[in-house]
Amino acid sequence: MNKVRFLILAFLLVGSQLNAQDFSKVKITETKVTDHIYYLKGAGGNIGLFTWSGGNLIVDSQFKPLGDRIKEKVASLSNSSTKYLIDTHYHGDHLGGNSNFSSNGAIVVAQENVRKRIQTSFFNNVLKRDIAALPKEEWPVVSFKESMSLFEGDEEIKIVFTPNAHTDGDVVVKFVKNNVIHAGDVFVRYGYPFIDTDGGGSIGGIIDGLSKIIELSDAETKIIPGHGELATVEDVRELRSVLEDSKNTIAVLKNKGKTLDEVLTMKPLAKYDEKYSGSFISSQVFIQLVYSSL
Numbered sequence: 001m002n003k004v005r006f007l008i009l010a011f012l013l014v015g016s017q018l019n020a021q022d023f024s025k026v027k028i029t030e031t032k033v034t035d036h037i038y039y040l041k042g043a044g045g046n047i048g049l050f051t052w053s054g055g056n057l058i059v060d061s062q063f064k065p066l067g068d069r070i071k072e073k074v075a076s077l078s079n080s081s082t083k084y085l086i087d088t089h090y091h092g093d094h095l096g097g098n099s100n101f102s103s104n105g106a107i108v109v110a111q112e113n114v115r116k117r118i119q120t121s122f123f124n125n126v127l128k129r130d131i132a133a134l135p136k137e138e139w140p141v142v143s144f145k146e147s148m149s150l151f152e153g154d155e156e157i158k159i160v161f162t163p164n165a166h167t168d169g170d171v172v173v174k175f176v177k178n179n180v181i182h183a184g185d186v187f188v189r190y191g192y193p194f195i196d197t198d199g200g201g202s203i204g205g206i207i208d209g210l211s212k213i214i215e216l217s218d219a220e221t222k223i224i225p226g227h228g229e230l231a232t233v234e235d236v237r238e239l240r241s242v243l244e245d246s247k248n249t250i251a252v253l254k255n256k257g258k259t260l261d262e263v264l265t266m267k268p269l270a271k272y273d274e275k276y277s278g279s280f281i282s283s284q285v286f287i288q289l290v291y292s293s294l
């Protein structure tokens, strides 16, 4: 009984993190990554900002009510207008502010599954709530299947699709010359990652996505996670090894015929829990997500 209550509570936390309500006290702060790249924190996912002499590009847009504060911060760091906005995936804490920027002329770019997903309401069984369709002004106007590049200033901005990872439309963005990656929610630093299995995510896809980030990196690469502080490729490697081991451990138990409840009772990830089990994704919720995605 205790366990059931715990899981439900954790799911509510997931929902509230993606759909926070009170934005009145949120402040937008910036961290400088290179001379031309910053990331901004407020509420929701980290926003990447790339500036060049003719414009700027942002990765993700957080929540709609934060638009003026985010635009003010961007204007304090860049003399020119926002030319592009790249959505890393469909969750509202990452693309909820799209029209704040598209209404001023920014071109919104996303993987095609993001565009599809936000056009139709659906009940998300993992989040246990309706995800409402978004109006047309929020939709990306450029979509692509696998990968694409933008070229601005001296920079190549590579947008790389990582299939069925955190969701079914995730991309990671590499600023080649600056040697910076914005990882979206394929790589997060709040502990065990949230896998939106009802939005097309899977544990195997997250591991493959982390491998893609590692492939795109060297020891100097600065990695902006979807949530949390700046990281290096070593941090990504560490998370990948935890996830590989978790996946294998839970797969062995599931293949032996253990039910989810039996697996939860065994606490198979106990050695990682102190560092990775968080208030957002507890060990139990993570095990449930991995079990259901195998």
Ligand SMILES: [Zn+2]
Residues within 6 Å of the ligand: 089, 091, 094, 166, 185
């Ligand atoms: Zn997300």
